[in-house]
Amino acid sequence: EVQLVESGGGLVQPGGSLRLSCAASGFTFSSYEMNWVRQAPGKGLEWVSYISSSGSTIYYADSVKGRFTISRDNAKNSLYLQMNSLRAEDTAVYYCARDRYMVRGVIDYWGQGTLVTVSS
């Protein structure tokens, strides 16, 4: 069974940092492209970042570029999101999300999400 389990969310002050982790199981993690997608409270979905299966190709949404860093450790079946210089508008549930195999951009599995709250 495919499982994606996020952790690392919490309350942080504006300007602070947080590192999210996503533990993957039930599939060959190293073969899949991964994403982070977020959802502000009561709002819609926003794509945040993408990383290729090898980690060699990375993209960010303009809203987080220069502040967030995506990475992965295929040996540990884990995906990460380092978030720096956090702003109130970064408050959201962050989902770890797997691209469907051979259909890049279609997300076939999502984690349960981890809530990040940026507030003083």
Next chain:
Amino acid sequence: DIQMTQSPSSLSASVGDRVTITCRASQGISNSLAWYQQKPGKAPKLLLYAASRLESGVPSRFSGSGSGTDYTLTISSLQPEDFATYYCQQYYSTPRLTFGGGTKVEIK
């Protein structure tokens, strides 16, 4: 960036009704469109991709159609478990994905 506009933003319907949700892209996306269902407090669930391909395990009452910039999701006979929020998403400009604003389907 490709903008995705969904309509309506919400609707009320009864069990057994036929429901149609539309999604318009700001430019042609060549059927690179997915639909997701999200229930409160849960992660989204993939329903269809490539505009009309049903994901494995998804009931056949869900269907999708469209081309160019205009796409629709249809639920042929609304069931109690279908009350949720639905999102379209383009992946034409993958990996830069964009989602529609969502359509909340409520019980009449």
